Amino acid sequence: MTRSLIEARGLTRSFGPVHAVQGLDLDVHAGELVAFLGPNGAGKSTSLRMLTTLLAPTSGSATVAGCDIATDPAGVRRRIGYVGQGNGAGHQQRVVDELVGQGRAYGLSRAAARTRAAELLPALQLDALADRKVQTLSGGQRRRLDVALGLVHRPELLFLDEPSTGLDPQSRANLWEHVLRLRAERGMTIFLTTHYLEEADTMAERVLVMDAGRVVADDTADRLKSKHVGERVVVRAGSADGAARLAAAVGTQATDVTVTGTTMTARVDDGPATLPALLRAVPEVAVAAAEVRRATLDDVFLALTGRSLRETEAA
Ligand SMILES: Nc1ncnc2c1ncn2[C@@H]1O[C@H](COP(=O)(O)OP(=O)(O)OP(=O)(O)O)[C@@H](O)[C@H]1O
Numbered sequence: 001m002t003r004s005l006i007e008a009r010g011l012t013r014s015f016g017p018v019h020a021v022q023g024l025d026l027d028v029h030a031g032e033l034v035a036f037l038g039p040n041g042a043g044k045s046t047s048l049r050m051l052t053t054l055l056a057p058t059s060g061s062a063t064v065a066g067c068d069i070a071t072d073p074a075g076v077r078r079r080i081g082y083v084g085q086g087n088g089a090g091h092q093q094r095v096v097d098e099l100v101g102q103g104r105a106y107g108l109s110r111a112a113a114r115t116r117a118a119e120l121l122p123a124l125q126l127d128a129l130a131d132r133k134v135q136t137l138s139g140g141q142r143r144r145l146d147v148a149l150g151l152v153h154r155p156e157l158l159f160l161d162e163p164s165t166g167l168d169p170q171s172r173a174n175l176w177e178h179v180l181r182l183r184a185e186r187g188m189t190i191f192l193t194t195h196y197l198e199e200a201d202t203m204a205e206r207v208l209v210m211d212a213g214r215v216v217a218d219d220t221a222d223r224l225k226s227k228h229v230g231e232r233v234v235v236r237a238g239s240a241d242g243a244a245r246l247a248a249a250v251g252t253q254a255t256d257v258t259v260t261g262t263t264m265t266a267r268v269d270d271g272p273a274t275l276p277a278l279l280r281a282v283p284e285v286a287v288a289a290a291e292v293r294r295a296t297l298d299d300v301f302l303a304l305t306g307r308s309l310r311e312t313e314a315a
């Protein structure tokens, strides 16, 4: 058994009439990279703020990095790094001074804080920016500095609240490259929130979906997709009659067979094997287009809540 780094039981937080987080149970093991997904207002940041001791729960309990959030918040803070969703107002400080100051705040000597800053600057590709004022950094540069600040005290567990929001695709990729490399080198446990479903899909070993204050799913992205959505074969026939024939032919290999106009959609276990077999079975049907559609995490969210995460986001 690997060690549990986060253990939350019934963690709840209300703000007056708003039930932001309702009974969060969570176990995260050492070395895991867990992503928290959910629409705006789902309760992700509130959960992170409780786990990082920035916000007191209304009820429930949690142990983070072996320390109780209620009785030993200082112990939690010493062992974790936290990169919040918003970053503070612009600073007049130089980048390097900001890092040294953070090291000092964690109790490092001036010399040790300088050494640590000198390690982190290249690790997050900030060396060329060391003497720049923080307020002059671009969004992506600032986010890399935020991550560096969260790593100053070599935490074993890092919380990242939307680390990549607002960054262009290249800066996002660049930030992830740094974070994943640090993780590989140091075996750090990472718990993050993101609105980029593909990020969660490709990087996280585990995905938690939160909706209206509750965790509605917790598994690997692949298992969530096959459990809640599955693969679909989608075939556009030349006619409605053709689509109906395809639906009849796919028969028992599929569940949820639908025909809309000239398009037949069927949920199957193994799309790449089913699709050619299906087309061979009805050679008389003219086919305009055919594809295997693999589920996305957005499909999972839709299946779980009846709403699309992308639409919820847009709203
Ligand atoms: N300090 C506060 N006072 C009052 N309500 C709050 C406070 N903080 C959060 N809330 C409310 O709690 C709910 C959950 O907010 P939270 O910030 O946790 O959502 P989130 O999942 O992080 O959303 P986003 O994706 O927009 O960051 C929301 O309805 C929010 O308005």
Ligand SMILES: [Mg+2]
Residues within 6 Å of the ligand: 044, 045, 046, 085, 161
């Ligand atoms: Mg948030």
